[in-house]
Amino acid sequence: xxxxxxxxxxxxxxxxxxxxxxxxxxxxxxxxxxxxxxxxxxxxxxxxxxxxxxxxxxxxxxxxxxxxxxxxxxxxxxxxxxxxxxxxxxxxxxxxxxxxxxxxxxxxxxxxxxxxxxxxxxxxxxxxxxxxxxxxxxxxxxxxxxxxxxxxxxxxxxxxxxxxxxxxxxxxxxxxxxxxxxxxxxxxxxxxxxxxxxxxxxxxxxxxxxxxxxxxxxxxxxxxxxxxxxxxxxxxxxxxxxxxxxxxxxxxxxxxxxxxxxxxxxxxxxxxxxxxx
Ligand code: ZN
Numbered sequence: 352x353x354x355x356x357x358x359x360x361x362x363x364x365x366x367x368x369x370x371x372x373x374x375x376x377x378x379x380x381x382x383x384x385x386x387x388x389x390x391x392x393x394x395x396x397x398x399x400x401x402x403x404x405x406x407x408x409x410x411x412x413x414x415x416x417x418x419x420x421x422x423x424x425x426x427x428x429x430x431x432x433x434x435x436x437x438x439x440x441x442x443x444x445x446x447x448x449x450x451x452x453x454x455x456x457x458x459x460x461x462x463x464x465x466x467x468x469x470x471x472x473x474x475x476x477x478x479x480x481x482x483x484x485x486x487x488x489x490x491x492x493x494x495x496x497x498x499x500x501x502x503x504x505x506x507x508x509x510x511x512x513x514x515x516x517x518x519x520x521x522x523x524x525x526x527x528x529x530x531x532x533x534x535x536x537x538x539x540x541x542x543x544x545x546x547x548x549x550x551x552x553x554x555x556x557x558x559x560x561x562x563x564x565x566x567x568x569x570x571x572x573x574x575x576x577x578x579x580x581x582x583x584x585x586x587x588x589x590x591x592x593x594x595x596x597x598x599x600x601x602x603x604x605x606x607x608x609x610x611x612x613x614x615x616x617x618x619x620x621x622x623x624x625x626x627x628x
Pocket of ligand 1: 495531557601
């Protein structure tokens, strides 16, 4: 299909987090006939897990992912266990919300460490331990590779290849990948690794645009069509594997979209998804 299915649009709630609380975001999505939503844990905690689940059921929204778990590496074993326990709670919450998957930002170097390989081993071990908890409960875990500029502080899994390697090693049951174009569009191996992932591993698809120039490493993501990513081409590559899930708009934009009228932001997301998605 040339144009994306407008029914497949989902809003990651970070996109509106400066203007609206979670209740307002849910009501906004309903008002604009957007069927998918991906909430963050802090927003869910503020509104209350039960109330969030009730609103989502009431409005028949699809939770296309729950943001987020991960952050496995830490200096001490006790700290790693604390983080693992927190991930167990994230799995429980994702189940309560009926989320399609728990999205994992795996974590970067522990304080004071320069041991990137050791950190990646800690991620592998943390994932393995979390899978023992999540698999019997039936909550899929989606590894989200992050752009290498975040390797130190947020995620030392930076490529689709690394994510695929982890799936190979740990097994596909209840484990897959969240493909975020902001983090992966530059990768020369994108198409090969998407084909390698195949339908079974493609758990989520996040879209926005890469602005050139980018003014902030974290909070200057672009609206679809304002940057250099061939979003349509990448979406078609993912759908060529049989992916029929949502296209989740995730825009951190302190300089622009977080300052705008949130209803206008949602209208723009809908229009740009159709035009460029
Ligand atoms: Zn993402």
